[in-house]
Amino acid sequence: MDMTKIISRAIQNKPASRRPSQAAGFDPSRLVRMGFNENPYGMSPKVLEVIRSSADGANNYPDFGAGALKKAIADFYQLTPDCVLTGSGSSAMIDMLGMTFLNEGDEVLLCMPTFAAFIDMAYVNGAVPVIVPVTEDQRYDLDGLRKAVTDKTKLVIICNPNNPTGTYRSSEEIFDFIESLPETVVTAVDEAYIEFAEADDCKTMVPYLQRFSRPVVILKTFSKYYAMAGVRVGYALSTPEIIAEMNKCPAAWNLSLMGQAAAVAALDDQQFFSECKEKIVHSRHRLTEEMQNLGCTVYPSQTNFVYFSSPVEPTLLKQKMQDEFGIMIGAYEMSRVSIGLPAWNHAFLDALAAIIDNCTK
Ligand SMILES: Cc1ncc(COP(=O)(O)O)c(C=O)c1O
Helix, strand or coil: CCHHHCCCHHHHHCCCCCCCCHHHCCCHHHCEECCCCCCCCCCCHHHHHHHHHHHCCCCCCCCCCCHHHHHHHHHHHCCCHHHEEEECHHHHHHHHHHHHHCCCCCEEEEEECCCCHHHHHHHHCCCEEEEEECCCCCCCCHHHHHHCCCCCEEEEEEECCCCCCCCCCCHHHHHHHHHCCCCCCEEEEECCCHHHCCCCCCCCCHHHCCCCCCCEEEEEECCCCCCCCCCCCEEEECCHHHHHHHCCCHHHHCCCHHHHHHHHHHHCCHHHHHHHHHHHHHHHHHHHHHHHHCCCEECCCCCCEEEEECCCCHHHHHHHHHHHHCEECEECCCEEEECCCHHHHHHHHHHHHHHHHHHCC
16 A cells, blocks of 8 residues: 555654654563653642542543633633633643644744654644754753744744753743744743742743733643643643634543543642652752762753753663663753652662763773
């Protein structure tokens, strides 16, 4: 069969997915998981209890409109529920962004490295990803993006703080940047990690939603701070007009019953998650310091991971960590390690020291 005759042009042009699959003989559950920016402290006991009890009713369909969750999110941010879109992870929000705004040939402007799903989303919709490298200090290059705007630019992606670099741009910088764009350019601000930030000027753009004179969608997830990566709940915030259009996408109606109940419970259990944050931020400082002592360049992180360069090439370091020490980390232009439990962080530092030692002898 000639696949080119049956597969859409958009999918033919899209590079294969890079996400690892257990079906490929790879079992991440057997490794120390410091590669996916998951929250090692897990869900709160209250959230777990709600998932267990809501499972009893899961022979029935959920509320397709996720009314209780939208209300809980809206209350949390002092918005109205018609400003909220929900779905299976912020990955679903990214899909809906593409489906709602992109036509074939539109340009999607973003910095690299960033979260790869944005590139996938551009390809899937027949759009063209236009890439501006991050600055030398590994920050999102807002000036570079501004210069790269053309009359074909439809969507600009800002990941703040950025994955995998961990660095950020201040809310004021982002606001000014967005306001400088042409009126028909949509900006998506992905804030998957913003809850881990401690810098005073690294803040969510939600309070700016009413001030923007340009179309803006803010993407959020319960996967990181709320430790619900396996439950798959994400949401987007924007104006009621934009949310109503995004809501036409089928993925807007597909959030599981357990996910909806768990997310409401998580928002209601702030104390538990702020204690986890404290531990994660403490470990972030410790890891940064210790890695610097090992001769690594470590970029200041506002997230639950750390981006660094070491004397060992990133792919080789990732391979050695996995094969020799059973520790999973990320490899990009540089290396990325997610903050784990203290014992994992120690194991990672020991492994890093041994690998650097071995490779630089
Ligand atoms: C920046 C960023 N956005 C979105 C996501 C996707 O999160 P979700 O689990 O909600 O689909 C990730 C996951 O790693 C991410 O790093």
